[in-house]
Amino acid sequence: MSQPSTLPSSGPAAAPPAPWRERTLTRLVQHVRAVLPVSGVAFLTEDSGTGRPVGWFADEDLRAAMEASMRRITRGRPLLLARVEAWQAAPELMDAIAAELGQERARRAWATFRTASLIACPVRGEFGTELGVLVVASLDGRRRLGSDQLPTVEALADLAAISLERTDLLEAEGRRARDELKLKRAAEAISGSLEPSEVYVRVAKHAAEVTGATCALLARLNSRGGEVRTAATANCPEELAAQLSSVDSAAFGHVARTRTPLLRSRTDAGPLGSVMHVPIELGPRLYGVLTVGHEEPDRFGEDDLELLAKLARSSAAAIANAIDFQRERRIARALTQGFVPESLPELPGYETGLLYAPAANEATGGDVYGAWPVGGESVAVLVGDVAGKGVETAALSAMVRFFIEARSWDTLSPAEVLEQANAMLLGRLPHDAFVTAFLGILSRDSLSYCNAGHLPPLHVHDGSARPLDGHGLPLGVLESITYSSSELELEPGDLVFAHTDGLIEARRSGKMYGEERLAQLVVAAAATHSPRELVRAVHEDVSEWADAISDDAVALALRRTA
Secondary structure, X not given: OOOOEEOOOOOOOOOOOOHHHHHHHHHHHHHHHHHOOOOEEXXXXXXXXXXXXXXXXXXXXXXXXHHHHHHHHOOOOOEEEOOHHHOOOHHHHHHHHHHHHOHHHHHHHHHHHOOOEEEEEEEEOOOOOEEEEEXXXXXXXXXXXXXXXXXXXXXXXXXXXXXXXXXXXXXXHHHHHHHHHHHHHHHHHHOOOOOHHHHHXXXXXXXXXXXXXXEEEEEEEEOOOOEEEEEEEEOOOHHHHHHHOOOOOHHHHHHHHHOOOEEEEHHHHOOOOEEEEEEEEEOOEEEEEEEEEEXXXXXXXXXXXXXXXXXXXXXXXXXXXXXXHHHHHHHHHHHHHHXXXXXXXXXXXXXXXXXXXXXXXXOOOOEEEEEEEEOOOEEEEEEEEEOOOOHHHHHHHHHHHHHHHHHOOOOOOHHHHHHHHHHHXXXXXXXXXXXXXXXXXXXXXXXXXXXXXXXXXXXXXXXXXXXXXXXXXXXXXXXXXXXXXXXXXXXXXXXXXXXXXXXXXXXXXXXXXXXXXXXXXXXXXXXXXXXXXXXXXXHHHHHHHOOEOOOOEEEEEEEEOO
């Protein structure tokens, strides 16, 4: 007699129970052996397909015979056989065993099995659902299974049903929790970028990871031209991507038209064994179709399709956010660049430098700056800031720039210009907005200026720097406000450096760059750099020092040369 063995065994077409069910059934086998004098115990569950049962057998021939005949024994009601060979369906069992094992192997197995006593009981769930069958057999002629053991086997079958249903419920809850965690992590990673191209790549990557697919692609459809563009792929060759996303493909076209998720397997899946398509939509907007595939037929089920659909829904929000943000940033840049110069007007006797550095990944535009000729031989220079970010702030900064420039045409007094601009801005700015502004009128040997709540520019003279005077509150704060102007005589070599708070408020580990550090840098760099080189050197130093510059930065440098 061979050594006892624990199953399941596997064959080419085997589809064993899920691991959690197998563990539960293995424990139940141990319980059966503990209460009954059996030579073999086997559970065959409904989800085993054509696979083998989970069980234990004291004899290899008994194992082979029971495995081959389990489905013939299943009758939907309890079955008690004092001797298997005495059953009227015994010839059918012999045929099933022969078909499975071959004639010679079947003869040996049947010789052992035919004298066994056997009880088979269906395993039914709470509402009568057939979960499988429990079969026990004894080869001991002195301890045959009979009617006395039948109630025990039925009770064990009921226990198996309760255990299986509870295990399935716990596993389903665990699977849902794992899926939700995977979706949460994927959503966080996908929404971590505001660049649409990067978002597309992350969506495809996480779609493959979440579903266990071997390839994924995100395709965008041009509804006007009917063209499909592959926006991103994950482990998907170009030719395969083109096939999967073809508008002519019935599956892809159906999903794009109806916005209904679709699962295809086996021959229906085309170049892959299993394919899922889901729409990426938010309200009326269709952002594309997300497709994942696997080489194995029937790899995906309805649960996988729902999981992918959930990922697509959260991805749609991230894609919409990125697209809208990029549109907002383009508008902000257009507003900013449309009202400000790329370089300063030439002024005899002066060198100038101007830098505008947009914040990375921010649709800002609140910085106000500009320079324009006034009064024949003078130049007006403006540096300011509108509180806030985004398209609305960019529009406000453009409006402020326009108002100030418009009021400078009939007066060379910076104070008068800012007073009139303040009157024009009141009622036009949102209630919580205000504008800081430094306006200077630069002549051949002096700078007349007014500072309305802006950061004080630096006057660099003889190797040291001092901040220029302030003259009052920001624009848009009080209805009636009076400003004054100051006059600064400039000697050859003197430099004036004006800037916005994007430079001094850059942070590293929570610490700001600060005005003092900036003043030291400007003094040191002014000795060896031209104004144009100076503004760039300042920005590079701040960028290297800080973890990130979270705001736009403007730097304006003026140096008298003669």
